[in-house]
Amino acid sequence: MTSADKTVLILALALIAVLYAHFWAPAPVAESARVSSAGKPDLWLALGADREVVIESVLGPTDLEIQDGRIRFRCAPCLPNGVAVQVVGKGTGFDAITF
Amino acid sequence: MPKDPAARYYAAGRGAAEHAGAGVRGPQRSKARIKRCVWILALTPRAMPLTGGSKALRALGMKNAILNAGGDLRAYGRRGVRPWHIGIRHPRAPGVFASVEIETDESILTSGDYERFFIYNRKRYHHVIDPRTGYPVRKAICATVIHRSAAVGDAPATALLVAGPDHWEALAQAMGIKQAMLVDAAGNIHVTSKLRERIRFHVDPGRSIVKRALTDDERG
Numbered sequence: 001m002t003s004a005d006k007t008v009l010i011l012a013l014a015l016i017a018v019l020y021a022h023f024w025a026p027a028p029v030a031e032s033a034r035v036s037s038a039g040k041p042d043l044w045l046a047l048g049a050d051r052e053v054v055i056e057s058v059l060g061p062t063d064l065e066i067q068d069g070r071i072r073f074r075c076a077p078c079l080p081n082g083v084a085v086q087v088v089g090k091g092t093g094f095d096a097i098t099f
Numbered sequence: 100m101p102k103d104p105a106a107r108y109y110a111a112g113r114g115a116a117e118h119a120g121a122g123v124r125g126p127q128r129s130k131a132r133i134k135r136c137v138w139i140l141a142l143t144p145r146a147m148p149l150t151g152g153s154k155a156l157r158a159l160g161m162k163n164a165i166l167n168a169g170g171d172l173r174a175y176g177r178r179g180v181r182p183w184h185i186g187i188r189h190p191r192a193p194g195v196f197a198s199v200e201i202e203t204d205e206s207i208l209t210s211g212d213y214e215r216f217f218i219y220n221r222k223r224y225h226h227v228i229d230p231r232t233g234y235p236v237r238k239a240i241c242a243t244v245i246h247r248s249a250a251v252g253d254a255p256a257t258a259l260l261v262a263g264p265d266h267w268e269a270l271a272q273a274m275g276i277k278q279a280m281l282v283d284a285a286g287n288i289h290v291t292s293k294l295r296e297r298i299r300f301h302v303d304p305g306r307s308i309v310k311r312a313l314t315d316d317e318r319g
Contacts, residue, residue, distance in 0.1 A: 032178075040148065040152070041148045041149065041166040041167050042165075042167040043156075044167075046178060093186075094184050094186035094195065095165055096165050096172050096174075096183070096185055096186070097185070097186040097195060098186070098208065098209040098243065099188035099211065
């Protein structure tokens with residue numbers, strides 16, 4: 001094996017490591033969810049604790065369920081009820097931004 | 100866009116100033132008048148949902164929350180084991196230029212010239228009018244106030260923006276605001292000593308931070 005072969009082998013191994021980290025690394029875990037309801041201030045919910053949250057909105061109450069770090073609509077009267085949920089990770093490092 | 104937005108601004112600004120009794124020829128120095136204006140301004144759409152919303156959420160048993168009303172925030176409780184971490188938007192660039200950790204039950208309120216504006220003849224026309232001139236505020240571009248009460252803090256943020264770098268300290272003192280920050284039109288950051296103790300800047304501090312902080316005597 002020549003030095004060139006070794007160089008190619010090392011580069012290939014390094015590339016495999018980089019690609020593995022890029023494509024197969026564990027996905028970042030969401031920490032919170034921002035719930036927007038028509039005409040009301042945004043509500044930030046931590047996803048660390050399992051619970052149900054009821055949001056009053058245009059057409060009536062919307063039930064949100066937080067379980068195992070996930071949030072989902074459990075029950076809503078109809079669409080469009082004006083409720084939107086945005087799952088937020090560690091991205092900005094800020095819980096909210098004033099402007 | 101109207102043919103002469105500057106003239107429309109002046110007419111609207113002058114009318115609003117006269118309606119508020121502030122006058123357009125020189126600042127009002129009466130403490131009583133300042134307080135009255137503050138209470139008028141406190142009835143803004145952004146302050147009310149913060150105050151009422153936090154009470155409603157507490158009544159529902161929510162022990163930790165941030166309420167966001169158009170960029171004005173009220174936070175209570177904590178985010179797990181740490182305080183809420185709030186960013187302050189950069190007035191002239193994407194992202195934030197400072198941040199602060201909000202302790203239990205505080206409001207952080209910002210007023211600036213970058214959310215509602217248009218450019219006409221290379222001048223920025225925004226929604227905060229200086230009652231002394233009838234035109235949009237020119238000497239400052241954003242102001243932030245931290246206060247336990249959202250209703251009290253919302254109005255001073257706008258008032259400090261109008262007061263500008265020359266008068267903001269005196270006005271903050273008159274209104275009893277101890278934690279405030281102002282960015283002037285040149286980009287200098289003015290901050291009270293009380294807020295300076297806890298704020299974290301994400302821009303190169305360099306020469307941009309002006310330590311014209313209120314002294315203990317000034318704060319009263």
